[in-house]
Amino acid sequence: MRLACVYVPQLALQAALRRCPEVHGTPAALLASQGKNKPRVTELDAEARRAGVRPGMTAAQAAATAPALRLFTATAADAEAGAAALADVGYAFAPRVEREGERIFFAAEDLKRLYPAGEPAIAQALQAHAARLGFGARVALAATKGAARVASRAHELAVVPDDRAGARAFLAPLPVHLFTDDDDLRAAFRRWGTRTAGAIAALPVDAVALRLGPAGAAVARLARGDDDEPFHPQLPPDALEEAVELDYPIYEIEPLAFVLRGLVDRALARLSGRSLACAGLTLRLALDPRGLDVREVPLAAPTREAKTLVDLIRLDLARRPPEAAVVGAHLIALPARVRATQLDILRPAGPAPDRLATTLARLAALVGPENVGAPAVVDSWREEAIAMKPYAPGGPWSAPIPSETRLCLRHRRPPEEVEVLMGRAGPTALRGLETTARVLVAAGPYRLSGEWWQEVAAGGSWAREYWDVHASDGAVYRLHRDARDGRFYLDGYYD
Amino acid sequence: MSSRAQGLVLDPELTARLVSSERLAETRGRRSSGIGPLDGLLGGGWPRAALSEIFGRRSTGRTAIVRAALAAAIAAGEATALVDTGGTLDARAAAASGLALSALLWIRCAPAQALKATDLVVAAGGFGLAVLDLCDAQLRAPDAAWVRLRHAARAQGTTVLVATGTRRLGSFAAAAVELDGGRPSFFGPPPLFAGLGTRATRARGAHDRESQLPCVSLAFTSRS
Numbered sequence: 230m231r232l233a234c235v236y237v238p239q240l241a242l243q244a245a246l247r248r249c250p251e252v253h254g255t256p257a258a259l260l261a262s263q264g265k266n267k268p269r270v271t272e273l274d275a276e277a278r279r280a281g282v283r284p285g286m287t288a289a290q291a292a293a294t295a296p297a298l299r300l301f302t303a304t305a306a307d308a309e310a311g312a313a314a315l316a317d318v319g320y321a322f323a324p325r326v327e328r329e330g331e332r333i334f335f336a337a338e339d340l341k342r343l344y345p346a347g348e349p350a351i352a353q354a355l356q357a358h359a360a361r362l363g364f365g366a367r368v369a370l371a372a373t374k375g376a377a378r379v380a381s382r383a384h385e386l387a388v389v390p391d392d393r394a395g396a397r398a399f400l401a402p403l404p405v406h407l408f409t410d411d412d413d414l415r416a417a418f419r420r421w422g423t424r425t426a427g428a429i430a431a432l433p434v435d436a437v438a439l440r441l442g443p444a445g446a447a448v449a450r451l452a453r454g455d456d457d458e459p460f461h462p463q464l465p466p467d468a469l470e471e472a473v474e475l476d477y478p479i480y481e482i483e484p485l486a487f488v489l490r491g492l493v494d495r496a497l498a499r500l501s502g503r504s505l506a507c508a509g510l511t512l513r514l515a516l517d518p519r520g521l522d523v524r525e526v527p528l529a530a531p532t533r534e535a536k537t538l539v540d541l542i543r544l545d546l547a548r549r550p551p552e553a554a555v556v557g558a559h560l561i562a563l564p565a566r567v568r569a570t571q572l573d574i575l576r577p578a579g580p581a582p583d584r585l586a587t588t589l590a591r592l593a594a595l596v597g598p599e600n601v602g603a604p605a606v607v608d609s610w611r612e613e614a615i616a617m618k619p620y621a622p623g624g625p626w627s628a629p630i631p632s633e634t635r636l637c638l639r640h641r642r643p644p645e646e647v648e649v650l651m652g653r654a655g656p657t658a659l660r661g662l663e664t665t666a667r668v669l670v671a672a673g674p675y676r677l678s679g680e681w682w683q684e685v686a687a688g689g690s691w692a693r694e695y696w697d698v699h700a701s702d703g704a705v706y707r708l709h710r711d712a713r714d715g716r717f718y719l720d721g722y723y724d
Numbered sequence: 725m726s727s728r729a730q731g732l733v734l735d736p737e738l739t740a741r742l743v744s745s746e747r748l749a750e751t752r753g754r755r756s757s758g759i760g761p762l763d764g765l766l767g768g769g770w771p772r773a774a775l776s777e778i779f780g781r782r783s784t785g786r787t788a789i790v791r792a793a794l795a796a797a798i799a800a801g802e803a804t805a806l807v808d809t810g811g812t813l814d815a816r817a818a819a820a821s822g823l824a825l826s827a828l829l830w831i832r833c834a835p836a837q838a839l840k841a842t843d844l845v846v847a848a849g850g851f852g853l854a855v856l857d858l859c860d861a862q863l864r865a866p867d868a869a870w871v872r873l874r875h876a877a878r879a880q881g882t883t884v885l886v887a888t889g890t891r892r893l894g895s896f897a898a899a900a901v902e903l904d905g906g907r908p909s910f911f912g913p914p915p916l917f918a919g920l921g922t923r924a925t926r927a928r929g930a931h932d933r934e935s936q937l938p939c940v941s942l943a944f945t946s947r948s
Contacts, residue, residue: 579802579803579850580803580848580849580850580851581849581850584849584850585848585850587848588844588845588847588848591844592831592841592844592845595833595837595840595841595844596831596832596833596834596837596841600831600832600833601829601831601832602829602830603825603826603827603828603830604813604815604818604825604828604830605815605825605826606815606816606819606825612816615815615816617830617832618826620829620830621826622803622827634758634759634785634788634789634792634942634943634945635817635820635821635944635945635946636785636787636788636919636920636944636945636946637787637788637791637814637817637818638814638817639787639814639859639860640811640813640814641810642810642811642812670908670910671915672910672912672914672915672916672917697917699908699917702782703781703782703783704781704782704783704906705783705908705917705920721812721814722782722783723783723908723917723920723946724783724784724785724786724787724788724859
């Protein structure tokens with residue numbers, strides 16, 4: 230089996246730099262607190278090191294050393310997002326990935342079919358994909374985890390030979406400190422004069438184990454090309470998460486939308502690497518000083534367009550602004566496969582799903598979500614009853630054209646109370662807010678009642694007498710008289 | 725149509741089935757209104773990718789004509805939308821007459837939101853027909869709004885049909901139909917509402933020179 234190792238040195242700093250791609254190329258360092266002590270530099274990039282910044286400096290010392298230095302504070306949100314994004318580098322190439330801090334491991338055997346140029350091409354492709362997700366990564370391919378781990382620390386791109394002898398020869402010139410992080414072990418090997426893997430491999434493993442314990446024996450075996458470290462890859466999580474902690478509270482929607490745009494871009498880049506799209510969003514906003522604002526942003530169709538997602542988020546924020554300033558954001562994206570839909574050559578294409586999703590959201594923001602959708606008939610004898618259900622194009626498009634043109638009733642919802650003068654044959658005049666007219670012809674009454682099993686207070690148990698009246702203003706109105714209280718209501722007019 | 729073209733003699737039966745390119749372009753540029761006589765009045769139907777207007781008093785059949793246009797568009801497999809100021813849609817009658825409600829995007833809104841909602845629908849693209857129902861709405865819209873809507877309809881290929889009480893669009897509409905002379909009919913005694921007859925007249929456009937504009941009589945039956 231061939232394993233690929235993608236190693237991102239100083240993952241915490243690189244995770245912070247993912248949020249600020251414009252900082253790349255300038256000195257940058259990460260500050261971390263240890264207990265009650267002042268935050269000190271723990272990680273720094275090559276530009277900061279060249280400028281004279283060193284680990285252990287305080288922020289003031291580092292800033293004085295390199296005035297152009299950009300300082301980041303280590304946050305849990307950055308660390309989690311960075312680790313998850315690193316795993317996505319592997320998930321773009323393999324279904325299961327093992328995560329180990331700043332490294333990931335996954336099986337690369339099947340990738341040879343995609344990269345006929347060989348494993349060097351695979352390593353380059355992995356490094357390029359990591360760069361697209363914002364990481365400067367080192368990649369190694371080997372037959373064992375241990376060899377891949379060491380090779381990734383030694384070289385930017387490395388391919389360790391598959392056979393044991395070749396792996397031993399590859400590892401021989403490498404210094405001991407790449408094989409272990411234990412300072413005591415390193416010191417012990419230095420005292421023995423064994424500074425390279427080749428020198429350690431020449432020692433008997435039993436003797437090393439006797440003097441340095443299991444850890445030393447493991448180093449000795451690895452130096453010989455033997456490694457029995459198990460490989461435990463995992464499936465990807467169901468949802469993809471990106472998070473950010475803000476340096477200062479944000480009150481306005483537009484600056485918040487700008488920050489969320491970054492989250493969306495990074496999430497979509499990770500999804501795109503796995504050939505997936507976003508099917509839904511959950512946004513958790515941390516409020517100042519405390520509290521959480523959780524909101525769902527449903528999508529009509531999976532999308533890969535950042536603009537669509539940001540527009541939907543912006544509309545949701547405008548419709549229901551956060552109750553307090555926002556100090557952090559956590560985005561959870563639901564992945565979904567984008568399936569190509571074969572259109573019917575005989576039918577029009579219809580609106581694009583992602584644009585339709587944005588349009589429906591904009592309409593909902595304009596008129597209210599309860600006023601946008603597809604109409605539906607309610608199982609009730611009430612004339613004015615109607616329901617709204619979600620609009621989903623692609624339903625039963627083909628329907629026969631009605632053979633005759635029927636009149637429609639333009640409903641007043643709710644029915645408007647009107648004054649009606651009753652004669653022996655029925656209504657003789659009516660007066661409402663917009664209509665005052667004599668009744669020329671009155672057809673009715675048509676008696677309807679229903680929902681007798683429901684409480685009157687709940688809007689049930691109704692009984693009505695309907696009339697169709699031709700009024701002197703030329704219109705044909707539909708009236709009803711409520712049998713409970715005798716009042717007349719205007720249901721609408723025929724048109 | 726001539727059966728001779730540069731010496732080519734065509735079978736008469738074949739000739740009868742041929743359609744000239746001019747006629748084809750004209751019919752392609754029109755969508756059926758769902759009502760035969762009205763299609764004849766409009767020269768094939770409502771103009772595609774353009775604004776059209778239908779106006780008249782209450783109980784002259786405006787809503788029935790709008791519903792017929794929606795039904796025809798849905799039957800043709802096109803996405804349709806109805807911007808309904810006041811939420812007046814008669815879903816029961818529409819469903820009973822065969823209109824596939826689930827294929828209709830229904831937007832209930834106030835008059836002040838109607839134009840904006842229509843703009844959003846047309847800008848989305850992909851909608852074959854968008855209806856703006858302003859029959860009972862008191863709306864003052866600047867000319868620029870209609871110009872913008874007309875441009876959007878042309879760009880997206882969407883037919884926008886505006887139903888109003890009085891003529892509003894003027895020359896911005898590629899076609900306008902006026903409904904008047906609504907004559908309800910009752911049979912009985914006791915009287916039962918049977919339906920409505922109306923006269924549809926093609927409204928005068930900028931290039932119309934006829935002294936008398938064409939009109940047709942339409943009849944609508946009661947919904948029961």
